[in-house]
Amino acid sequence: MIALAAIAVVGLTGCDGPDPDNLETYYDDPVPTSSAPPPPPAPAAPRTAEVPVSPAKATPVAPDLGGFAQRALLTDADVAEEGVQPGSGAVSGCLDEPAAAGSRTATWRYPSGSVLSHHVVAYPEQAAAAAVAAVDCAGKTVTVPAQPGIDRQRAWCEGKTCTVLLAKGRLVSALTVSASTETRAVDAAKRLLSAMTAKLAAQP
Numbered sequence: 001m002i003a004l005a006a007i008a009v010v011g012l013t014g015c016d017g018p019d020p021d022n023l024e025t026y027y028d029d030p031v032p033t034s035s036a037p038p039p040p041p042a043p044a045a046p047r048t049a050e051v052p053v054s055p056a057k058a059t060p061v062a063p064d065l066g067g068f069a070q071r072a073l074l075t076d077a078d079v080a081e082e083g084v085q086p087g088s089g090a091v092s093g094c095l096d097e098p099a100a101a102g103s104r105t106a107t108w109r110y111p112s113g114s115v116l117s118h119h120v121v122a123y124p125e126q127a128a129a130a131a132v133a134a135v136d137c138a139g140k141t142v143t144v145p146a147q148p149g150i151d152r153q154r155a156w157c158e159g160k161t162c163t164v165l166l167a168k169g170r171l172v173s174a175l176t177v178s179a180s181t182e183t184r185a186v187d188a189a190k191r192l193l194s195a196m197t198a199k200l201a202a203q204p
Contacts, residue, residue: 063124064102065100065101065102065122065123065124066102066103066104066122067102068102068122068170068171068203069102069103069104069120069121069122069171070104070120071199071202071203072120072122072171072173072199072200072202072203073104073105073106073118073120073199074106074118074175074192074195074196074199075106076108078192078195078199079108079116079118079192079195081191082108082110082116082188082191082192083110083111084108084109084110084116085108085109086106086107086108086109087107087108087109087115088107089107089109089115089117089178094135094136094137094163095119095121095131095132095135095165095172095174096131096134096135097121098123098124100123100124101121101122101123101124102121102122103119103120103121103122104119104120105117105118105119105120106118110179112179112180114177114178114179114180114184114185114188115176115177115178116175116176116177116188116192117175117176117177118173118174118175118176118196119173119174119175119176120171120172120173120174121171121172121174122170122171123170123171123172124170125170126169126170127170128151128152128167128168128169128170128171128172129151129152129167131167131172132152132153132154132165132166132167132172133152135154135165137156137158137163138158139156139157139158139159139163140156140157140158141154141155141156142155142156142157142162142186143155144164144186144189144190144193145190145193147166147193147194147196147197148197149168149197149200149201150166150167150168150197150200151167151168151169152165152166152167153165153166153167155186155189157182157185157186159182160178160179160180160181160182160185161176161177161178161179161185162176162177162179162182162185162186162189163175163176163177163189164189164193164196166193166196166197166200168200168201168203169200169203171200171203173196173199173200175189175192175193175196177189
């Protein structure tokens, strides 16, 4: 009886061991375990954000006042009907021109020797009308036709030299004619008023 019990115990113990015919029991490798936690992911590279430039901090672009004045200047084609040729001559110095202003001048001569001069001044601000109002030149005031769309207009003669000033926005258009008589000088200025006004009207 004792021998049979021992055999039974041995048989039961043998059943707990690996089964030689069970390939999974013999060949499955144990899964290694590690107590160390996985390394944290590398931080993403920071993105460089484009910072918009504030309009208030942007550097303003200085206007091309000289070019602005040039576009309002009479050309050879504008005065062709006067029968003049490009020449040289004095320009009225009564108009105040600050250092920041831009200006252009064109001069022509009549076959008789009379001089026609056109001078345009572009101010850094809308100051043309004030500049014309402040002009204090010698001579007497003369009447010429009022021009449409003009902010300020003045005309005067000193002897045989007559000047007309037209102001619009930041531009002053000054026409000076020196002729053999005051009447001829005024008449020449009147003939060119519409061309001067058209040039000013074409500017922004």
